[in-house]
Amino acid sequence: MSSQSTVTRFISNPKTVAIVGCPFSGGQGKPGVDHGPIRLVEEGLPKQLEELGWKVHFDGHHQFEEISAENDPPIGKLKNPRCVSRVCEAVAKAVGDHAKKGQLPLTLGGDHSLAMGTISGTLDQYPDACVVWVDAHADINTPETTDSGNIHGMPVSFLLGLGEKIPEFSWIKPTLKPSRLVYIGLRDVDAGEKRILKENGIKAFSMHEVDKYGIGKVVEMALDHVNPNRDRPIHLSFDVDALDPTVAPSTGTPVRGGLTFREGHYICEEIYETGCLVAVDIMEVNPSLAEPDAVKQTVAVGCSLARSALGETLL
Numbered sequence: 001m002s003s004q005s006t007v008t009r010f011i012s013n014p015k016t017v018a019i020v021g022c023p024f025s026g027g028q029g030k031p032g033v034d035h036g037p038i039r040l041v042e043e044g045l046p047k048q049l050e051e052l053g054w055k056v057h058f059d060g061h062h063q064f065e066e067i068s069a070e071n072d073p074p075i076g077k078l079k080n081p082r083c084v085s086r087v088c089e090a091v092a093k094a095v096g097d098h099a100k101k102g103q104l105p106l107t108l109g110g111d112h113s114l115a116m117g118t119i120s121g122t123l124d125q126y127p128d129a130c131v132v133w134v135d136a137h138a139d140i141n142t143p144e145t146t147d148s149g150n151i152h153g154m155p156v157s158f159l160l161g162l163g164e165k166i167p168e169f170s171w172i173k174p175t176l177k178p179s180r181l182v183y184i185g186l187r188d189v190d191a192g193e194k195r196i197l198k199e200n201g202i203k204a205f206s207m208h209e210v211d212k213y214g215i216g217k218v219v220e221m222a223l224d225h226v227n228p229n230r231d232r233p234i235h236l237s238f239d240v241d242a243l244d245p246t247v248a249p250s251t252g253t254p255v256r257g258g259l260t261f262r263e264g265h266y267i268c269e270e271i272y273e274t275g276c277l278v279a280v281d282i283m284e285v286n287p288s289l290a291e292p293d294a295v296k297q298t299v300a301v302g303c304s305l306a307r308s309a310l311g312e313t314l315l
């Protein structure tokens with residue numbers, strides 16, 4: 001099937017991808033992840049997407065400097081809470097506005113706390129959307145269960161409305177239902193997170209299931225769970241640390257035993273093929289954490305994941 005022939009059910013013609021560049025690192029402690037989106041764009045991602053037949057809307061990266069400069073003491077364990085909240089609120093608005101116009105927002109992170117914003121924006125336009133979260137981590141800690149206090153380990157709990165309510169985050173409508181969420185690639189899940197996944201009956205395919213069934217079957221089972229008739233909008237949130245560190249080394253919280261290059265791309269290709277994709281996040285590319293060649297490799301992989309999700313085929 002050629003890249004142009006898949007009908008994108010929810011995206012208007014001419015099909016337009018809106019790149020939402022989010023140079024933001026406040027959801028975790030390592031500097032550099034705010035340079036991820038800049039490197040992905042410099043690598044030529046906008047042009048690559050044009051070559052796939054998309055109209056590309058990109059008018060520069062978001063400027064979060066002003067928000068990030070503010071004094072922001074912890075709330076309980078949460079680090080940079082006001083700053084993360086305000087940035088994510090702005091991102092929710094940007095993603096929601098693009099979605100409203102029938103465009104497909106492609107958000108480039110930045111750390112994964114941004115998904116509070118991207119998924120809020122998607123759910124605003126598509127209340128029945130489901131989320132495929134590809135990650136080594138579940139990012140579902142609550143203010144009570146978090147050890148690190150890093151909000152990039154918590155966005156999913158905020159979207160589901162779990163845990164203590166923090167007034168600073170009251171703009172989030174916790175409308176994501178546990179049954180509309182599925183994980184692929186997990187292998188570093190905190191004890192408290194395991195409990196939350198169980199208690200809420202959240203479907204997760206860890207690397208164990210990828211080994212056991214193969215990626216083809218896992219993606220099929222994941223989609224059968226959240227989107228049995230393949231008629232619901234899909235938000236794909238891809239943390240590059242889902243990939244093995246040999247594939248995507250330059251990221252803040254690498255965990256060995258991850259997805260191969262092909263397994264990661266296969267997930268993106270299959271989701272594109274459903275015709276239901278409405279939004280994509282490519283998160284946690286941090287160009288400061290490896291040798292130049294390994295950084296280049298990670299940035300290139302971020303771009304190729306995005307291309308696969310937007311219809312690039314092997315033949």
Ligand SMILES: NC(=[NH2+])NCCC[C@H](N)C(=O)O
Pocket residue numbers: 111112113137139141146147148149150152153154188190239241252253284
């Ligand atoms: N988006 C990520 N890379 N998250 C890593 C989270 C790690 C750990 N579970 C935490 O809560 O801090």
Ligand SMILES: [Mn+2]
Pocket residue numbers: 135136137239241242253
């Ligand atoms: Mn992760």
Ligand SMILES: [Mn+2]
Pocket residue numbers: 112135137139152239
């Ligand atoms: Mn993550």
